[in-house]
Amino acid sequence: MNLITSFLTLSLTAALTASAAPTADLTKRIIGGYLLGSHGAPYAVKISISLNGQDLSCGGSILSKTHIITAAHCVVDDAGTSVLPPQHFTIGYGDSSIPKQKTVKATKVTMHPGYRQQKVNANDLAIIEVPEMQLLEQPKNSAARAISIFNGSIDEGQMLVAMGWGSTKTDNDPESLSDELKAALVHVGDQKSCKKFYPDYISSNGSKVCALNKYSPGNSTCKGDSGSAVVIKGKGGYYLAGLVSQGGRAVNSNCGTADGYSLFTRISHHLDFISSVTGLDNSTLTKQY
Template identity: 40%
Template structure:
């Protein structure tokens, strides 16, 4: 699909306006809540790194996640998407869709290897502090619609605007056929630690997002493994990988008391470098010529576990499709 410069600029203006709204700037959020509660459509040239991951679990059951292109041969995703019963799912069971914001128009490749962050699979159980995996795939040809995204190597503070993308559930409990984006904001240290004492800060293993900072906007089931990006000099960089949600009360994706704890890829850059065979310099810098965000985007962009006694509802954000076609969350 070809987008005119006018349409691309319109997307930028809409995105910046949304970011201004959720950060409490000049534009009121109320008129926009209804249209962005499920996210806004993200044209492929704005997120050419985003991929759809379908997991064949056998017996006509499929898991649905997302991921990010980090090299011509590698996808970064969440470990819980590609593991089951205490071991990695065979690479041949993982199909990666890429090159279009619309799933039916994507090209597909099958993974050839799976590397799970050491520590995630721990004596037959899972440790969600290590929820990252690297998939090896046949070599992709980079184009305007297919690009890698570098890992963001700088500090992430509270109140930072980020953009998450994915094909997960929308407000009406339907999976999206089109890539959607949502502006999110990192939470303050004290509040994030009150939700889970294991949280360090957003420069540690995980990045904390608070739903109350972006009313009605959130990632949801089916978004696990997808990209959470930040603008660095108008270049999109990977600041997080959708992982886990903590619900303090009502378990809905946009509940104002919920939090998201995304994996922080730069914290685990040594693992990513080892799994890909790429240098840390390559993984954290951009060599592409595409820059669809342009000068207008000068603003910053825009499942955790606890003791059972905490009363919090803790979930991963993966969707499983049964033979009848009914999603199971």
């Protein structure tokens, strides 16, 4: 994980290969979209990372009273190989507004053993363990609760909701950072278009979910959303389909442009890893509300 010294923009020549691991991507934010309201996403958490005198930012989702899921690139050192000690991480939860959140300190951090920091990050997820949080079982109108993992089919053109805290401007203006959680509607791309950005892409039922901005220009993830939830509407509510991993655009360096894309880690692809770390069986992790 590279340190953030300023809000950098992607170079035009490197725009096709933008990764969530470098400095620019640890400040990914939602562009366009809408505010979720005080308890609009009770499973969403803000992860503050204190490192070498700097405050970095990622998002995550509650899986249980003691477990948070986030992106692996949010928890590693500059080389992308070693996990940072848990004392570097503070988790804010219980409200979409950062000043109103309760906070807990991480006690353990487990990165997916197959994580590789590369052009398209492989196995980009990690589990953060925390002291027991105050959660409610009722899925609606709760201050904080766990979210179930979606393990159904995700089809071309399907709508997902990506979320995160941060800048509301496409040029990554640091003065436009928001304390309120925002969400953006994104759409799953077609195989041919997604292969231009991820040559191994077959469908969003594999290891990655591919979303294309051309279906909803002006709405996308951008520069602090890393690790944040990407959810899908299912029976009884919203389920965790993915987490923000990386993205970019073909020509323009700004976020939300019609030529842009996002790649999200598909959570259900990693149920065995999640179960081994959390101790939760697959039926619990994917239960319906």
